[in-house]
Amino acid sequence: MPDLSITLGKLKLKNPVLTASGTFGYGEEFADFIDLGRLGGIVVKAVTGKNRDGNAYPRMAEVPGGMLNSVGLQNKGVDYFVKEIYPRIKDFTTNVIVNVSGSTLEEYVEVAEKINELAAIPAIELNISCPNVKQGGMAFGNVPSSAREVTNAVRKVYKKDLIVKLSPNVTSIVEIAKAVVDGGADILSLINTILGMAIDVEKQRPVLSTVTGGLSGPAIKPVALRMVWQVHKGVKVPVIGIGGIMNATDAIEFMLAGASAIQVGTANFIDPGVSVKIVNGIEAYLRFHKINSVNELVGALKTD
Amino acid sequence: MPDLSITLGKLKLKNPVLTASGTFGYGEEFADFIDLGRLGGIVVKAVTGKNRDGNAYPRMAEVPGGMLNSVGLQNKGVDYFVKEIYPRIKDFTTNVIVNVSGSTLEEYVEVAEKINELAAIPAIELNISCPNVKQGGMAFGNVPSSAREVTNAVRKVYKKDLIVKLSPNVTSIVEIAKAVVDGGADILSLINTILGMAIDVEKQRPVLSTVTGGLSGPAIKPVALRMVWQVHKGVKVPVIGIGGIMNATDAIEFMLAGASAIQVGTANFIDPGVSVKIVNGIEAYLRFHKINSVNELVGALKTD
Amino acid sequence: MSARKFIQDFTVLKNIRLNPRHFVMELLAPVKLPALFPGQFVELYVEDSPRTFLRRPFSIHSVNTATNTFQLLIQIKGEGTKKLSSKSIGEKVNVIYPLGNSFTLPDTSDVLLIGGGCGVAPLLFLAMQLNTNGINPRILVGGKSKKDLLELDEYRKYGEVLITTEDGSEGEKGLVTDHSIFSKEQPGFKMIYCCGPDPMMKKVAEIAGKYKAGCEVSLENTMACGFGVCLCCVTQTLQGNQRVCVEGPVFNAKHLGWQKT
Amino acid sequence: MSARKFIQDFTVLKNIRLNPRHFVMELLAPVKLPALFPGQFVELYVEDSPRTFLRRPFSIHSVNTATNTFQLLIQIKGEGTKKLSSKSIGEKVNVIYPLGNSFTLPDTSDVLLIGGGCGVAPLLFLAMQLNTNGINPRILVGGKSKKDLLELDEYRKYGEVLITTEDGSEGEKGLVTDHSIFSKEQPGFKMIYCCGPDPMMKKVAEIAGKYKAGCEVSLENTMACGFGVCLCCVTQTLQGNQRVCVEGPVFNAKHLGWQKT
């Protein structure tokens, strides 16, 4: 029986399979389909300082091998999260990680500070890469200096594991990764969605109310994999791979490229049971290849 | 009968459908499948200063909704092109555009200067965006100052229409576009491939000999469309849209987003007759919507 | 609070083409069906379909607990519905269900159902349930032309059917909202259930307001998940953006913001 | 110079499963087939296959000009070949053909064909053509085990068949390159045609060199287009990188660089 457990920073995961923010609600919605306790962890929907109504509809466009979304961080704000949602999810037998978003540096800090008080949340994922909000989000994540700054400000108030989620919409992902590690990130997760667009030629209009939106799904997997590999080689902290993972083979590709763990996003919409299937598939792969521990996969890509 | 003709700079096209460099050989290979004279133009494979053997194999990986390639500008050099290939293709009844590549600024200038002498070539496409070579290519295209510089150097020796082909692997495509226009580009074409990667989990090796390669096909269409729209709004010169165009609907999306013409790339591999089908499809669309001229589509996207 | 959801392989029992653009598909559940309610929908996975990526949502058209089946009434729009239309008897279809809320039962027996185009789909199931509760609704259906009116005889089993067509080829000429019952002072309904294109539903909501009748509408929206996690399907309501797939698809018309589409 | 290429819809006439991983598909041309030569290949489009994007290349296994058909021998590897394996009689398959060069005719009648695994595919067509030219080749085929040896009776029509299996369950035990004819001083062949895994072909080329026999091998490579425009399929040769789909798939073994794979 191969060992699937993995440690990222101080974070201990029973296996490397997490679910991606914005694609898994607060986990509760999946309880009909899977045993949440089988997962390495879940990253819940973005939490911001205040209530946000998100963008107007339509918010979704299907595209070849994926989809565009422009949800825009809809959520009821951190106080609501702490009071109403946290009590419902704190006893999940898996790691519950909160995706922290904001429009200003102060907002990120405020949210992180409040989540820091929640005993059952072992880590936050700082979302400096949302392409669907006018202020904040990707604007922070696309410039090394501001990425470092916001990470550093949050680092000062957040004492547990600080994951920073990177945007792929940049010339050099390694440069941003280094800045963020410099700012105090314990772990990096990548990638968030790639900025894209779709048009309805009959209406001669954009499909999304916001014109552009974030591309996710298998279409982005090759780009995500390349970035994970670059960042794994470029920085010393552990990396969580995200982007178009639909099955265990995809997950293993990311781990070979250097990811210590992975997140399953859009795939949850098509098969809400997919995350546990990926856990099982990784185990089967290890067994078939007689590999004792999933740790041996991390960055094991042979490039000679 | 709607008017399909379009003018880009001094370049007159009988319709907005071109074929993309590296996916159409020198056009000759398609003569069995289509009448080349039906196309607005063809962009031939990259030409460099000297003979290049390109990268080792494997050079191709199939991925969801697309493919990765790492051909690496294999060609026999500009002198061979001028002597052996040009005579064979100069009488095509369509615009033949040469994709000019290099490792150094001097190489770009040398090639452009030699192509400038060829009467039957009305334009070159400066490829500052190839992700598959160690030097030159994307290295020029990802930094505004060097993009401007190489454009400017070529502009001095090249008298006909100068198209510059942009790389999508950047934080701000508009910034690069502006630099290149500043450097003297008459027309912009975008996008080249997005840098990606694929892994064979059984061999635990990259699929490509070069580890990373360029992603093309429908997977990149939303990103390409977004960039064309951004560049169309950001600069004044005409834009040629490229990326994942498989049919007339895709082509029309690009034109609505602001492309004055489009290039068909990877789709040629799956259906070597697709380019002419796209010409016919655009015509049918115009007729159905009672639009007199394809010019009316350019940038006609309604975003109110 | 919400009923348990399932992901199961159903078997195609019938696949009947009503006209070139519509078909009814009957699906057999692999285990006993849970309680299903009118207004709820299902998400189907479309196999072997390179141009579809996500599941496709369809309202439950009718349920037969005796045969452990439900039916869907589907309009062929694009790749996904086309692929589904060519499914053979005996083939499997993967289904997530039951999804969404349902129509509330009326506290009156003066009920009018209004369906436009493929919007009639959930109304058959609703009409059946109303009958079970001793209510015979009137059912107003509209279409462009006679040939767009589907399964009229089915509906007639459960109530009086009123018809409008835009070209006048059957029933009254015009849109459903032009029907003569709406020119009466006492049209004889206290509750309207409506499903169809947004502009139609908006107009119907206005009419309901005018007559001080209740009005529930079933909305559509672009859905990625269908079970509440992606927030792609929201609609503006008095309580802010709400998910059509969870808080809907059925909304009290008075609570809606009716965004432009 | 190269023959005219076509893109046409062929009709599946036969689809015969030889064993769990191999099948023979017979395809009927829509118009009269042009001249085809052993070693040439075709590119098939795989419909309804979300996980394949590009066409799939297959060698021509045999041609029947009387029925205007050709056959392919296909090993099920992944999604594309699996989808093709389930094609029904009468279904269409879109084909680009004929592609690539072909084996050259020998100037000797002492000919040995060597095929490993699915590499036998083009050798049947070659054996037929040699017969037409009055040559009865010896045909050496190898497999892991007896059950991997395909269509031996077909090959026996055109020449003597020699066999090796890795587990010794049929013929001599070992790899094709271990066969006892290669320990003879006068093995009786002046020309070898070979198709199979790269390491096998490399070894065969060495053997040919030892015996001063000619040797042509048929290579595979990852192909995007199959007709010469993408430059994805190159192999190292004495003339630099050459396209397997145009300058190949058949190469004189002496001209190859034999890259590592």
Ligand SMILES: Cc1cc2nc3c(=O)[nH]c(=O)nc-3n(C[C@H](O)[C@H](O)[C@H](O)COP(=O)(O)OP(=O)(O)OC[C@H]3O[C@@H](n4cnc5c(N)ncnc54)[C@H](O)[C@@H]3O)c2cc1C
């Ligand atoms: C809750 C709900 C219940 C529905 N019930 C039914 C039903 O009972 N019967 C039925 O025929 N259809 C129903 N629909 C609509 C149905 O889901 C779409 O027509 C279908 O998904 C189109 O899939 P496609 O692959 O054929 O078309 P696509 O190729 O995806 O699209 C074709 C065209 O349809 C439009 N379209 C796609 N999805 C939707 C959508 N969700 N709503 C409106 N337009 C869309 C696209 O913009 C495009 O113009 C329902 C939708 C929802 C959200």
Ligand SMILES: Cc1cc2nc3c(=O)[nH]c(=O)nc-3n(C[C@H](O)[C@H](O)[C@H](O)COP(=O)(O)OP(=O)(O)OC[C@H]3O[C@@H](n4cnc5c(N)ncnc54)[C@H](O)[C@@H]3O)c2cc1C
């Ligand atoms: C010129 C040429 C002639 C060929 N002739 C035959 C033939 O007669 N019969 C036959 O069964 N096969 C033949 N092949 C190989 C055949 O094309 C592949 O097995 C097929 O494309 C795999 O498709 P798939 O979708 O089933 O597998 P995929 O899912 O694409 O791949 C499954 C596995 O096969 C490998 N693979 C994919 N493509 C190739 C390839 N081109 N060469 C080698 N391995 C590959 C992949 O790396 C992967 O490991 C030929 C290939 C070439 C280039």
Ligand SMILES: Cc1cc2nc3c(=O)[nH]c(=O)nc-3n(C[C@H](O)[C@H](O)[C@H](O)COP(=O)(O)O)c2cc1C
């Ligand atoms: C509908 C939707 C909503 C998302 N919301 C968030 C979010 O709130 N915060 C965040 O960091 N990422 C968000 N993402 C990005 C995903 O977490 C993930 O990074 C991305 O989708 C790529 O992974 P995938 O291809 O597996 O989906 C969202 C993605 C989708 C599709």
Ligand SMILES: Cc1cc2nc3c(=O)[nH]c(=O)nc-3n(C[C@H](O)[C@H](O)[C@H](O)COP(=O)(O)O)c2cc1C
């Ligand atoms: C095999 C291959 C080779 C290519 N070679 C070149 C090249 O030599 N020069 C160039 O500018 N672009 C080259 N490209 C990029 C294409 O011209 C085009 O920009 C890109 O593929 C995106 O379009 P598509 O998705 O329609 O293929 C190549 C693309 C492919 C797939």
Ligand code: FES
């Ligand atoms: S479709 Fe995902 S929340 Fe409604």
Ligand code: FES
């Ligand atoms: S496969 Fe494209 S050149 Fe050979």
